[in-house]
Amino acid sequence: MSVLRNRRGALRVLLATAFAAVTAPVVAAAAPRPRTAPAPAERGGHAHRDPRRRPGAPGAADAYGAPGAEAVFDEIYRGRRIHGFRGRTRVAAPGDGVRWHVTVDDRPLHLMRRADGSYLSTVDHYGSHPTPREAARAAVDQLLPGERLSGLSHGFGAGAPVPPGAGGASRGGGHGVHA
Amino acid sequence: MAYTRKNVSRLTTGERRRFVGAVRELKRRGGYDQFVLTHVDHFAPDGESGLRAAHMTPSFLPWHRLFLLEFEEALRRIDPAVTLPYWDWTRNRAATGTPWTDDLLGGNGRRSDRQVTTGPFSRREGWVLEVNVTDADYLTRDLGRSHDPISLPTERDVASALEDPVYDTAPWDSTAPGGFRNKIEGWGRGTGTASWRNHNRVHRWIGGTMLGAASVNDPAFWLHHAFVDLLWTRWQRRHRTARYLPARPPGPRDGQYGRVVARGEPLPPWDLTPADVENVAEVYVYA
Structure with a gap:
């Protein structure tokens, strides 16, 4: 990486590579509605708005x-x-x-x-x-x-x-x- | 050629329109909500176990720098002329002025339910929150915290952080007694109004959605953080030999072992290191 960074414009290349890996799901999600199960969700717990799922229902x-x-x-x-x-x-x-x-x-x-x-x-x-x-x-x-x-x-x-x-x-x- | 991030108060009418248009288009395509989720997923506070990449940690600044760069790239894929504007909250301090206008972020939330009903990010205009801490699907704001008013941080507040010659200090968390990073992130001692400084205080001043885990839902997030990022470049110019700290990871006997990102270590989720993004002048500059 340090070799790359010493070349002109190299940080931009580096960034593009890093973002390509992270944002792949974003590009894939180029649809009118957000995906219901985006990649980050697989790592953790977050609640999408979803009328079929009401967290904390009675009980x-x-x-x-x-x-x-x-x-x-x-x-x-x-x-x-x-x-x-x-x-x-x-x-x-x-x-x-x-x-x-x-x-x-x-x-x-x-x-x-x-x-x-x-x-x-x-x-x-x-x-x-x-x-x-x-x-x-x-x-x-x-x-x-x-x-x-x-x-x-x-x-x-x-x-x-x-x-x-x-x-x-x-x-x-x-x-x-x-x- | 590096592109330029401008002060939001100096954008032309056309630049405002194109910035707003690109943000709305990213939302329409579903990409915007990924950014909301990424931020939620990386909020690990310092009283819990595990690595802290984004908050209460030295990498608060490089993490948000990369987060902004990635967002900006997503906007520029939609419209290559767009760059992130920054909001200088030490100068544009009125709740009715820039950037709270109908051609930018829209105004304050209405009194009854704090819902933002003006500008391009109102629910009526299609800005529907898909990921939120409550079941509200619209943006809320309470500029200045109406029930118990607080002020935005001042130039003096910022100056006292910029004067600190050290980037960060042990224990590298929200209790770090000195260092530019914690002073600008804004974790003061104790609780209550006086303990919220700079970055944290601005989240609180905007209120509503910006106060919670899903703060990224409010596009004000990007303008606020672009200014915080600008302040990092200002600090670097003032302290030319100062670098990101810690230079090396804390050892196994240190309470921060495995919990902070050292200068040469990868910063999740990007695999770039703080050292990689300390100098970004070849990518963008602030005007």
Whole structure:
């Protein structure tokens, strides 16, 4: 690569090669509608809008409440039910190794941990909050009347299994947060 | 010949029309949503395990540089005359001025549901979100955060980051006490308004879609990040001998072992290294 870079215009060649590999699915997707299963989805769990799939259908919270998780908070905040479960099994992860699952109106809210111990959510990615409950409330603050979470989560996370019916998992692994 | 990325406030009427047209065409073809997904997939924060390529990490700047280059190339395949404009939020600070006009990004979200209903990226004009953190399929914005107003970062905020002579410092994450990268990415100490700086603060100032994992849905993302990328080139000009850090990967006993991309290591998903894209003057320049 360094040899290439020393030649005039070589970085452009390098970029074109790199992008050709990454964007192949994009080129292939030159159709009026986006593909329903794009390549990146195979690496991680994210939720496309799809009316046939409603993540977090009733029962999702029950699934969280199955053996292995204990409810830590359960409250109505601004008309939304916020439910936080802490996993009983510790995992190898930075921090105290506790895994959290949080739902808003029974739909999973993907939480992630910062190195300073605070939490951020998919709804608010550019700031963090001291506790899972505060992160969940901040997410609710962003929701409009009638708006519901989709279950979207990033692809390179803890890899915590998402309970059945909680959405995201069927797309290749939504994630809980390692706390 | 290198092409030029211009200040969005200096685009001609024709340049605005062609930029907007290329973005909308990429969306129509399905390519735009791939970029939304790529960004979602690479958001791995520093309190979790695994490699961080895009955020809370030294490669925040080269990762977004490559992300923008790839997007720009996709636009230029549609219209070879198009380049990414940048939005200088230290100068164009009004919620009603550039770039929030009907011939560019459209305006603020409406009061009732923050939905963007003006300009070329309103739902009515066919800008439908396919990938989002909620079931809303339209763009939302809350410029300036109406319920609890915050200001855009200032020239002084940017200057304090540009003055730092070191690219990044251990522990190479959102808690790094010094270094240009964390100061411009904008992870301040603690929580709340004062802790959101520069890049992060702009996401918050725009609000709505730009605040979440699917922020790329708002084309403002590209104009914002083009300016962040410009600031990297400004920092490089000011500190001519300074390079991307870390130069070598942290060792096995380091808490950041396997979690950050060193200067000569490949940056997923591209297989190019930060060193490869430290100097891009042969590809594009800022005017």
